[in-house]
Amino acid sequence: MASALLSISRFVPSQKADSEQKGCFGNLKSSFYGKLLCNPYRIRTQFNRTQGEGRTRTTVVASVLGRRAQKKETVIPDPDYRIPIVLLGMAGGLAYTDNLVPAVPVGLLGLLLLFQTTRVRFVFDNEALEVKVGEQLEESGENVFVGGKNRWKYSSFVNWELWWPSFPILVYFKEKQTKPEGQIHFFPIIFNGKQLYDVMVERAGPSKTSAPK
Known part of the structure; x- marks a missing residue:
């Protein structure tokens, strides 16, 4: 009989244990192992904390990947010699017909554009258009007409046009970076x-x- 009562006492919690089990079932003990099995509240808290850390890591990784995905590659259009060749051809035709007065300025303009085609580059990076020179893409210095660096952010562009699309001769754009009321730029299209x-x-x-x- 005493042996039976001793066995039952292993499974019946004491009053002290009852007070500890309020809330989330308390700390349960095994009659076989005599050690703590679990604390549901502690497990739930740890699980929620782990989930929160996982979401934070995921958000950070997604943010970094998003920034990388948004970055655009640098584009440099190829040089195009059509305009200087056309101008030099016109100058040659005018000279051949003894029209030397118009032939000289047309020929000089053709030579100038031919030289500029070999060295001037439009560089479109992730955030701005910049004019650079030479094979090493060196800085072009300040704009000789309006001052300031020959670099304009796309966000400052108001409008732009390509004249004429079928045989582009001029590119025009207006930006508000140089001055708030807007600054107009014209460039001969010596690029593709x-x-x-x-x-x-x-x-x-x-x-x-x-x-x-």
């Missing part, structure tokens, strides 16, 4: 017109003109 148009649409938004053919 299709490449120039595509990257301008991508970085600065659509133009009113149609794509070059």
Whole structure:
């Protein structure tokens, strides 16, 4: 009989144990192992904390990947010699017909653009258009007409145009970085017109003109 009561006493919790089990079942003891099995509240807290840390890590990783995905590659349109060649051809034709007065300025302009085509580059990086020179893409210095660096953020562009799309001759754009009321720029298109148009649409938004053919 005493042996039976002793066995039952192993399974019946004491009053002290009852007071400890209020809330989330308390600390349960095994009649076989005599040690703590679990504390549901502690486990739940630890689980929630782990979940929170997991979400934080996921958010940080997603944020970093998002920034990397948004970064655009640098684009440099290829040089295009069509305009200087056309101007030099016109100058040659004028000279051949003894029209030397118009032939000289046209020929000089053709030579200037031919020289500029070999050295000037439009560099479209992740956030701005910049004019650089030479094979090493050196700084072009200050703008000789309006001052300031020859670098303009896409976010400052108000409008831009490509004249004429089928045989692009000039690119025009207006930006508010140089001065708040807006500054207009014109450049002869001595670059691949299709490449120039595509990257301008991508970085600065659509133009009113149609794509070059």
